[in-house]
Amino acid sequence: xxxxxxxxxxxxxxxxxxxxxxxxxxxxxxxxxxxxxxxxxxxxxxxxxxxxxxxxxxxxxxxxxxxxxxxxxxxxxxxxxxxxxxxxxxxxxxxxxxxxxxxxxxxxxxxxxxxxxxxxxxxxxxxxxxxxxxxxxxxxxxxxxxxxxxxxxxxxxxxxxxxxxxxxxxxxxxxxxxxxxxxxxxxxxxxxxxxxxxxxxxxxxxxxxxxxxxxxxxxxxxxxxxxxxxxxxxxxxxxxxxxxxxxxxxxxxxxxxxxxxxxxxxxxxxxxxxxxxxxxxxxxxxxxxxxxxxxxxxxxxxxxxxxxxxxxxxxxxxxx
Numbered sequence: 001x002x003x004x005x006x007x008x009x010x011x012x013x014x015x016x017x018x019x020x021x022x023x024x025x026x027x028x029x030x031x032x033x034x035x036x037x038x039x040x041x042x043x044x045x046x047x048x049x050x051x052x053x054x055x056x057x058x059x060x061x062x063x064x065x066x067x068x069x070x071x072x073x074x075x076x077x078x079x080x081x082x083x084x085x086x087x088x089x090x091x092x093x094x095x096x097x098x099x100x101x102x103x104x105x106x107x108x109x110x111x112x113x114x115x116x117x118x119x120x121x122x123x124x125x126x127x128x129x130x131x132x133x134x135x136x137x138x139x140x141x142x143x144x145x146x147x148x149x150x151x152x153x154x155x156x157x158x159x160x161x162x163x164x165x166x167x168x169x170x171x172x173x174x175x176x177x178x179x180x181x182x183x184x185x186x187x188x189x190x191x192x193x194x195x196x197x198x199x200x201x202x203x204x205x206x207x208x209x210x211x212x213x214x215x216x217x218x219x220x221x222x223x224x225x226x227x228x229x230x231x232x233x234x235x236x237x238x239x240x241x242x243x244x245x246x247x248x249x250x251x252x253x254x255x256x257x258x259x260x261x262x263x264x265x266x267x268x269x270x271x272x273x274x275x276x277x278x279x280x281x282x283x284x285x286x287x288x289x290x291x292x293x294x295x296x297x298x299x300x301x302x303x304x305x306x307x308x309x310x311x312x313x314x315x316x317x318x319x320x
Contacts, residue, residue: 001076003135003299004032007042007143007244008274010084011063012056017277017319018047019293020063024318025275025311028294032310033070040135042244042272043082043143046117050084053113061120068122077126079117080133081106082143082245088114089130093178100174102234106130131174132236136303140236144243144271146177147226156246157215160222172233208283212291215281219248219271220259228263240305242270242297249273249295249307252288270297270307277319287312293319 006029011018019025033039046053046060071077081089092110093100106128108118118126127133132142144156151158223246231241250271251260261268273295281291287309294311311318 001037001299002035002301003038003040004036005040005042005135005141005242005272005297005299005305006275006295007082007272008044008247008276009041009063010044010047010274010276011060012051013047013084013276014051016279017293018059019275019277019311019319021059022319024314025294026063026066028310028314029275030066030070032296033067034072036071036075038076038078038135039067039071040078040080040133040141041121042080042141042242043145044084044244045079045082046085046088048085048087053087057113057116060117064117064120068120071122077121078133078135079121079126079128080141080143081128081130083145083148087111088117089128093130096175098173098175100131100178102131102174102236103133104130104174131177132234134238135242135299138239138303139242139299139305140231140238140240141242142231144227144230144245146174146230146234147223147243147245149177150226150229151222156223157218158222159218160225174234177230208279208281208285212281212285212289216248216290219246219250220255223248224260224269225263227269228267231267232264237264238267240268240270242272242305244272244274246271247274247276247278247295248290249288249292249309250290251307252290254288255290270305271295272297273307273309277316279316283316 047056089106089110109115132140135141148154150161152161227243248271275293277293292309294309296310297305297307299305
């Protein structure tokens, strides 16, 4: 089963560019979907944290309907909400309490807006899972915001907390990552903006290579171990774990493979990147680049997930 995993579309988010609102990036993705057996939307698909639904929903609806139309007949669709579209399931997940399972099946009527989103994506054949889902016997996927629990400040861009440098022995339940004082399912804010968006306001685009380098180092040295901690505590025994959240596609060919592997008795991590063009980290870059929009993870018939950039041949002009 040829599976495409994408995340962090942030449809309806202001600032930067949600590139799927532009014709060439959207058509490129639809071309890929026509050759897939399954699409996995791994969270932060619709921006409901920084934008009101009255703005983001009209942006998202035609794009998500286009996804459903492009997939071949009989293809599967899996939607795993993240932290920026968590309001789709927040009331339902609160009601689950400690009964929230690691690969819970979310009912389509968990919220009125979720029911609409499911209808746009094709209706009954859509699976909504949270916080994670098995894609094969060896591959587990989650949006990744549970990593925030282990970072200080509590965000996708913090530093690994010293107490978490050794893996804990006791397993946690998903409910322990939901709605607690230290791990509320929302981005850490600074002056009303999450860290990467705050950086956008203070760093000129001429310093994009430096900003991308520094964010990459943070992801490699702190976010990856934090995500591995969360997977370990949830009892995920997978050969590969796919996640989004940090907008950093990887591993790429020039990355050190060891930085992305060797977790939890040999577990390897892959990140889906994002479909946002953020000039502060992607202005005048060379490809492949970890923060260039169009990131994805593909699982072909060999069952081995691979990170790839679907828009690497496009230019900034295609996003503006």
